[in-house]
Amino acid sequence: MRRRIITALVAGAATALLAGCGALGSEPSAPATTAPPSAREKLAASVPDGSAGRYAFSFKDGESNTSGVVDPKSQRISMTTSYKEKDLGFTLTMSYLVIKKDQWVKISFDKKLPGLPQLPKKWLRLDTSKVKDDPFTNLEDPDPVAAADLFDAIVKVSEDKPGTFTGTLDLTKATVASIVDDDGLKALGAKAEAVPFTATLDDAGRLATIDIKVPGYAKVKAFTHHATYSEYGSAPEVNAPAASASQDAPAAAYDLLNS
Template identity: 40%
Template sequence: MTERTRTVGFLRRATVTSAALAVAALAGGCGPGGGTDRAAEPGQQPSAAMTPKEALLAAVPDGTEGTIRFSGRDSSSTLSGVVDPAAKGAEITTAVKDADLGFTTTLSFRIVADEAWMKVKFSNTKGLTGFPKLPDRWLRLDRARITDAESAPVYEGADLGNAGPLIEAATEVKEEADRRYAGTIDLTSGEAAKVLDAEEMTALGAKAAAVPFTAQVGPDGNLAALSLQVPAAGGRKAYEYLVQYRDYGTAPKVTAPTGTAAQEAPAAAYELLNG
């Protein structure tokens, strides 16, 4: 899932790189930002004067709500974690299954202010060899040793699922019962054009200009879910692009790993990240 932050895009590229390393021997961001400006305070009912699109944008997390759990999925990967705006922190985990060889790469990042750590796990690898040997600990990253330093993991806001830029690109938004919304999104517009990878956008062609979506806002006025029904294109089946937010203000805080839970990243970690 190529998400709003460059961090998640970097995470996805790293899983692709790890797969390539394994195959030799045997899935960025829409740019920085902390979500859209809210048109209403958290927990408040939107003003009657607001359009459905404005009301939905007002529900997107912007960092004022405290810690948040999130999850998401697309055609090939899943994503989950916690964001902690007060600490400028996030913990993000993605799992990507190799379609041909069947193994799964699970890659996690933990970010606190200017520091970042990673964990990597390979599963379903029976009969396969050549995977990097990495400790089962949080591996502290030295940004100077990451080739593409500009895309190194950093904290970039609360809206890790692209809800803000996607809703901004909505060409139609209707409010239904029980704080539910529906409409269409133009994935070729603005920052939304960076949510899916370039190859998929090319395959979608004109279909990308009117992708159906639904969204659910919780009783607290915060966004609970955003779902896009991405149509089949270029030999890829139709799928759901889903983002979910929950536990606003009650999710666990994100802290730096300490003691035996962490160590400096070995050379093999940088070889994986740098390809």
């Protein structure tokens, strides 16, 4: 997995108004006012902090599609990623279920090709000590799409209409989101420091969508990284698979995960 689950950065200003009484015979002091939050502050405050409960998310970029549900309070995540390997002509689909310290994975290929492992179709229970790079190390962090990291890399942003924002991002600073890898950032050069993006919030001020228009570089065509957040508090529950639908992961599964 290229995406890491990170701690959300939630920013916002207090909106309470404080009023004081003047001394006897003097004019009452004017109530203190609070400046409205800036566009940058609204976006930072929109990132899920876990208070709304579990929610659904998705992101699409280049040749991959990912969707799932995160429940930071219960430390549960479901996630499915499909990746199209154009050069070899197949699509790899990997699904994860994570419930606290327990993990399962389901791996499939849409074609049978020489060299591709033949794995059971059941959920494969993982011994995480055998996985070199476990992406699910902090399940209490509520932001698997790394929106907080992206918003921290904002160069400029404006709110064009209520809940709709446009601006640019410096992808060289969004190292956790990793929209483009290191080689891609080098190929983009200065273009990586001012990549156009749009974002929308729902009626409750919560993050709904992020779209990042990444220019083409090297042999990679220009693409849009599209992420969504939805079903706050009402997303499907994440449950462990039935015993009959799971088994211990074979060695071939670990070979693939660690490759």
